[in-house]
Amino acid sequence: MKILCLTVFLFLTVDSVLAQETNAAPTNTVGTVTQSLITELPKPTAITTITPVQPKPNEMTIGKAEVTGIFVEAAKTRPRWKLINPFSPPTGASVEDNVNRDVTTGKVNGLKLFAIKF
Numbered sequence: 718m719k720i721l722c723l724t725v726f727l728f729l730t731v732d733s734v735l736a737q738e739t740n741a742a743p744t745n746t747v748g749t750v751t752q753s754l755i756t757e758l759p760k761p762t763a764i765t766t767i768t769p770v771q772p773k774p775n776e777m778t779i780g781k782a783e784v785t786g787i788f789v790e791a792a793k794t795r796p797r798w799k800l801i802n803p804f805s806p807p808t809g810a811s812v813e814d815n816v817n818r819d820v821t822t823g824k825v826n827g828l829k830l831f832a833i834k835f
Contacts, residue, residue: 774810786831787815 775790799805
């Protein structure tokens with residue numbers, strides 16, 4: 718048993734010595750100059766500002782659920798006559814936001830009066 722333990726210990730010692738020899742620092746020869754490590758500072762990046770995402774006029778988040786539809790847009794819009802006034806300026810909402818389309822044909826199936834996304 719003692720011989721087995723000494724053999725395993727000797728094997729592990731030789732193995733660790735050989736492993737240390739393989740981890741030498743790499744050297745690159747360029748012309749007559751030997752370089753062991755080349756380090757460069759990263760190039761400075763342009764500073765960008767992060768703007769928060771504004772929810773669409775027909776979207777409202779309640780907890781983890783997102784509520785969308787025509788009724789939500791009517792509840793959020795003040796004054797309400799802006800919804801039916803053809804001369805009012807655009808609010809950022811699209812007609813497509815409240816339309817349900819068929820996946821295969823692309824035709825309009827109906828309107829989203831109230832929809833909940835989980």
